[in-house]
Amino acid sequence: MAALLRASCAFVLVWLAAAAGARAADPVSFPGSSWSGTGVIAANIKDAGKVVGEIAFDLDFGPQADPALAADQFLLVLDDGMESLDVTGTWAVDEKGRLVLALDVNALAAELSAVTLHVCVDVLGLGPECDLIPLLDVILDPTKQKLKLKGKSKDGLESLKAKGKFPFAFFWEGEPVARVSIGFKANRDVTRD
DSSP: OHHHHHHHHHHHHHHHHHHHHHHOOBOOOOTTOEEEEEEEEEEEETTTEEEEEEEEEEEEESSBTTTTBOTTEEEEEEEOSSOEEEEEEEEEEOTTSOEEEEEOHHHHHHHHHHHHHHIIIIISOOGGGGTTGGGSEEEOOGGGOEEEEEEEEETTEEEEEEEEEEEEEEEETTEEEEEEEEEEEEOTTOEEO
């Protein structure tokens, strides 16, 4: 009976050690790195509908010379082949090794306006109805902008999970005229270049 108890305890200890090792992943090194892959982007205009398309996903962390990025900057480019949404900001790694991002919301507002114009003209083909978009003010709540990136390294292979959602509203002379949300999700093939 004692031998069976010792064997059971030994098995449990070995299993716990193996499980802990399986969960532990090597940290991903972000400084100066570049990542690429594919994904899906969606533009949802309240009361008007949703448009979905495929994108190429490119992400660069500083420091880099091309594109020119300081050590704490990042550039995320979501490109549908005709227009790109360039998301910029700063990054850091917290004490737990997690990536912390701060978006440049002023640059994001200009990019969201340009992408909405692209969807209106090039994707939906609405023509003159789109002429007012550049004249509208883009208002966004910085606390509602979501960009989540999570790196993983296992057996020397690094990958990245990425998704984001950027809700905003168009205003004309202080009055809201349209609520829009642009979101994306990268496929599982985002890897380090």
